[in-house]
Amino acid sequence: MSDTDGKKPLGLGGTPRSGQVKQSFSHGRTKSVVVETKRKRVVVPAKPGAPGVAPVAGNKSHLGDPSKRPAGISDVEMERRLTALRAAKAREVEDNARRAAEEISREEDRARKREEIDAKEREDRERESALKARADEEARVKAEAEADAKRAEAAKNAPKAVKPAAAAAPAVDERGPMGAKPALAPARSKTDRDRDSRADDGGRGKAKTDDSRRTGKLTLNDALAGEGGRTRSMAAMKRKQEKARQKALGQQARPEKQVRDVKVPETIVVSELANRMAERAADVVKSLMKMGMMVTMNEAIDVDTAELVIEEFGHRIVRVSDSDVEQVIFSVDDAAENLVSRPPIVTIMGHVDHGKTSLLDAIRKGSVASGEAGGITQHIGAYQVTTDKGALLTFLDTPGHAAFTSMRARGANVTDIVVLVVAADDAVMPQTVEAIKHAKAAGVPMIVAINKMDKHGANPTKVRTDLLQHEIVVEAMSGDVQDVEVSAKTGLGLDNLLEAIALQAEILELKANPNRNAAAAVIEAKLDVGRGPVATVLVQNGTLRRGDIFVVGEQWGKVRALINDKGDRVDEAGPSSPVEVLGLSGTPQAGDVLNVVETEAQAREIADYREKAAKDKRAAVGAATTLEQLMAKAKADKNVSELPIIVKADVQGSAEAIVQAMEKIGNDEVRVRVLHYGVGAITDSDVGLAEASNVPIIGFNVRANASARQSANQKGVEIRYYSIIYDLVDDIKAAASGLLKAEVRETFIGYAQIKEVFKVTGIGQVAGCIVTEGIARRSAGVRLLRDNVVIHEGTLKTLKRYKDEVKEVQSGQECGMAFERYEDIRQGDVIEIFEREEIERRLA
Numbered sequence: 001m002s003d004t005d006g007k008k009p010l011g012l013g014g015t016p017r018s019g020q021v022k023q024s025f026s027h028g029r030t031k032s033v034v035v036e037t038k039r040k041r042v043v044v045p046a047k048p049g050a051p052g053v054a055p056v057a058g059n060k061s062h063l064g065d066p067s068k069r070p071a072g073i074s075d076v077e078m079e080r081r082l083t084a085l086r087a088a089k090a091r092e093v094e095d096n097a098r099r100a101a102e103e104i105s106r107e108e109d110r111a112r113k114r115e116e117i118d119a120k121e122r123e124d125r126e127r128e129s130a131l132k133a134r135a136d137e138e139a140r141v142k143a144e145a146e147a148d149a150k151r152a153e154a155a156k157n158a159p160k161a162v163k164p165a166a167a168a169a170p171a172v173d174e175r176g177p178m179g180a181k182p183a184l185a186p187a188r189s190k191t192d193r194d195r196d197s198r199a200d201d202g203g204r205g206k207a208k209t210d211d212s213r214r215t216g217k218l219t220l221n222d223a224l225a226g227e228g229g230r231t232r233s234m235a236a237m238k239r240k241q242e243k244a245r246q247k248a249l250g251q252q253a254r255p256e257k258q259v260r261d262v263k264v265p266e267t268i269v270v271s272e273l274a275n276r277m278a279e280r281a282a283d284v285v286k287s288l289m290k291m292g293m294m295v296t297m298n299e300a301i302d303v304d305t306a307e308l309v310i311e312e313f314g315h316r317i318v319r320v321s322d323s324d325v326e327q328v329i330f331s332v333d334d335a336a337e338n339l340v341s342r343p344p345i346v347t348i349m350g351h352v353d354h355g356k357t358s359l360l361d362a363i364r365k366g367s368v369a370s371g372e373a374g375g376i377t378q379h380i381g382a383y384q385v386t387t388d389k390g391a392l393l394t395f396l397d398t399p400g401h402a403a404f405t406s407m408r409a410r411g412a413n414v415t416d417i418v419v420l421v422v423a424a425d426d427a428v429m430p431q432t433v434e435a436i437k438h439a440k441a442a443g444v445p446m447i448v449a450i451n452k453m454d455k456h457g458a459n460p461t462k463v464r465t466d467l468l469q470h471e472i473v474v475e476a477m478s479g480d481v482q483d484v485e486v487s488a489k490t491g492l493g494l495d496n497l498l499e500a501i502a503l504q505a506e507i508l509e510l511k512a513n514p515n516r517n518a519a520a521a522v523i524e525a526k527l528d529v530g531r532g533p534v535a536t537v538l539v540q541n542g543t544l545r546r547g548d549i550f551v552v553g554e555q556w557g558k559v560r561a562l563i564n565d566k567g568d569r570v571d572e573a574g575p576s577s578p579v580e581v582l583g584l585s586g587t588p589q590a591g592d593v594l595n596v597v598e599t600e601a602q603a604r605e606i607a608d609y610r611e612k613a614a615k616d617k618r619a620a621v622g623a624a625t626t627l628e629q630l631m632a633k634a635k636a637d638k639n640v641s642e643l644p645i646i647v648k649a650d651v652q653g654s655a656e657a658i659v660q661a662m663e664k665i666g667n668d669e670v671r672v673r674v675l676h677y678g679v680g681a682i683t684d685s686d687v688g689l690a691e692a693s694n695v696p697i698i699g700f701n702v703r704a705n706a707s708a709r710q711s712a713n714q715k716g717v718e719i720r721y722y723s724i725i726y727d728l729v730d731d732i733k734a735a736a737s738g739l740l741k742a743e744v745r746e747t748f749i750g751y752a753q754i755k756e757v758f759k760v761t762g763i764g765q766v767a768g769c770i771v772t773e774g775i776a777r778r779s780a781g782v783r784l785l786r787d788n789v790v791i792h793e794g795t796l797k798t799l800k801r802y803k804d805e806v807k808e809v810q811s812g813q814e815c816g817m818a819f820e821r822y823e824d825i826r827q828g829d830v831i832e833i834f835e836r837e838e839i840e841r842r843l844a
């Protein structure tokens with residue numbers, strides 16, 4: 001079937017010249033298409049003025065060649081379009097004329113305003129120069145120079161300011177009536193105006209823009225329409241105004257690149273270097289790459305390379321050494337007017353059981369002694385007491401046991417006054433002498449408290465004379481050391497003691513500046529299960545506050561809480577206050593100094609530096625320097641038996657004291673080696689270490705946690721608990737004694753002389769002897785002496801009397817002796833008979 005069946009071909013009429021084309025498709029389908037060729041219509045243009053031709057509607061010549069029109073547009077449509085075009089052109093001409101007129105009027109307005117502003121500026125300048133002229137000669141010269149400079153600047157700006165406005169005058173304002181309204185804008189700098197002119201391309205009225213910037217008043221219309229519909233914030237406007245003002249004052253709008261002093265240690269990470277130069281890290285990396293160093297911003301470079309980079313960026317290098325990080329905490333001395341009185345820090349020292357704790361207890365009316373394990377003060381406590389007269393005193397309670405010597409030494413260093421307790425029923429004892437030495441070495445004044453005056457047989461005079469031997473001349477003996485007779489039990493003389501302390505403090509004129517960063521001494525540190533590391537510190541200067549950032553030894557932190565000696569939380573602690581500090585990164589050592597610093601970065605930097613330095617030091621001490629030393633050490637170690645232990649204690653001071661006590665145990669042959677010590681409960685890792693090294697764990701006032709207990713049971717690790725240091729020392733001594741080799745004691749029991757030597761089959765050489773002295777015993781040891789020289793030492797193979805083997809032969813009797821594995825015996829030789837006895841030894 002054909003598509004053309006029953007249909008006429010589509011055409012515009014007339015006589016078309018047509019033909020048929022047959023098209024073939026797939027699957028044998030065909031289609032006949034009728035092709036029609038249309039004749040072109042020829043339009044002859046009508047002559048203008050010719051009769052019958054309407055000027056617009058009748059005459060179609062102005063509609064152009066219809067063949068060139070787009071298809072389907074009729075003459076009428078064409079006519080309508082042309083009319084619209086003509087009307088638009090007429091409107092445009094009108095608009096242009098109107099705009100030009102408006103522009104001229106605006107220009108006139110602008111010129112008038114410009115003149116006004118110029119006049120005002122001129123007036124200002126003249127007034128300014130007149131004012132300056134009245135100043136002294138030097139100021140006048142300077143002012144004139146400035147005025148000249150300003151005039152020159154103004155002269156430079158003036159023509160440029162006019163130019164864009166004039167050039168823009170004929171331009172068409174596209175913003176219509178809204179934009180055409182002359183709006184007032186703040187005065188603008190030339191740079192801003194130029195920039196705006198550039199931003200407004202072509203069609204936008206530059207004159208309008210300039211005008212709005214110069215008029216000094218900002219209207220809503222202007223603000224909204226000023227940037228082609230782009231709104232500006234008030235802040236942006238203010239910035240522009242500020243820039244313009246600065247420009248007018250002759251300041252540079254763009255700040256010059258700042259040259260910085262860049263501190264660089266021996267090595268520095270690239271990103272940190274960029275940070276210190278205030279440059280982009282990527283730029284620094286780029287600059288390094290240009291130098292041929294392919295580094296990333298997280299890699300460290302040496303100081304010499306850093307110097308090249310710094311120079312390239314136009315900064316200055318300041319080389320610092322690692323230790324310089326500590327410089328931030330070295331502060332200048334306080335000015336005298338900033339210093340205020342502070343309470344004295346008093347340390348009570350003396351021999352064991354002379355009543356230190358009882359005395360302090362009596363002073364602060366508390367009961368420390370009764371709560372202590374075994375009645376021994378185990379660690380330093382610090383307390384503040386107020387006397388009846390209102391004087392505030394800070395007491396450090398130092399322990400009395402010899403093991404705590406080092407802690408006491410530290411106590412003496414933060415101490416202003418030492419109270420030396422000597423029991424009146426005893427005398428000056430070794431630790432009394434030690435305390436005197438410490439106090440003298442630290443240059444700390446001393447007050448002697450002669451305690452236990454209530455006791456029968458108390459003899460204070462003996463104490464005073466004993467002290468003379470140690471160059472302590474008390475006041476009672478016309479010396480300069482105050483002495484007070486007291487009884488901690490009855491409270492006798494306590495007032496006098498406090499008075500003596502207050503008097504001594506007055507003489508010392510103790511002062512500190514509370515208005516500076518705090519410096520404090522750690523008197524105790526422990527790891528508290530709930531609170532983390534806790535340090536008891538004594539503020540020495542400044543005021544320690546909550547939130548302060550500090551570094552203490554190898555640790556650092558931010559004060560999370562401060563707890564005073566009464567257990568109350570406080571916000572700050574002034575000079576001489578003892579206070580517990582929470583918020584440390586780790587447990588510091590007793591004796592470390594806590595310093596408040598400005599930033600966390602500084603604190604961390606100092607702590608890191610100290611940790612590294614301490615590590616290096618330990619490594620240097622541990623390393624044997626020469627081969628001989630190494631060999632000597634190895635040899636010495638070989639001959640020494642070791643009892644290794646692990647110590648865990650409740651506080652740092654106790655742990656250190658135990659380690660010291662352990663070091664003292666032992667001799668050339670045996671020693672106790674503390675493999676590891678720490679503060680806090682015994683944990684799995686302690687048990688792991690103990691198992692690996694096969695050592696027992698000593699817990700002093702601490703216990704193993706549940707899992708550590710369980711794994712210790714499984715692994716067979718021994719854990720021993722103590723709360724009294726004497727018991728611990730005694731037990732370890734006993735254990736170490738077990739390592740000592742038993743002593744071999746030799747006892748001479750007799751001599752025998754060899755009369756003749758004969759050979760016996762099956763035995764070998766046999767000596768026929770006579771026991772000349774003592775007794776000859778079969779089991780004993782023998783030495784063969786020839787001309788009083790020992791030529792053999794061994795045991796007997798046989799001891800015979802006649803034919804019988806006997807156990808012993810008495811003096812004066814004859815016997816036969818043969819040596820075990822030795823034959824060279826001669827007539828006349830002497831046999832020495834002795835016995836060996838092994839004696840068990842104990843450590844002293």
Ligand SMILES: Nc1nc2c(ncn2[C@@H]2O[C@H](COP(=O)(O)OP(=O)(O)OP(=O)(O)O)[C@@H](O)[C@H]2O)c(=O)[nH]1
Nearest residue numbers: 352353354355356357358376377400452487488489
């Ligand atoms: N009669 C009498 N006994 C006292 C006096 N002062 C202390 N004592 C006793 O002496 C013993 C030791 O007293 P502490 O205060 O524990 O002695 P300490 O010097 O602190 O001892 P350590 O902590 O071991 O260094 C205790 O039994 C006290 O009761 C006193 O004035 N008179």
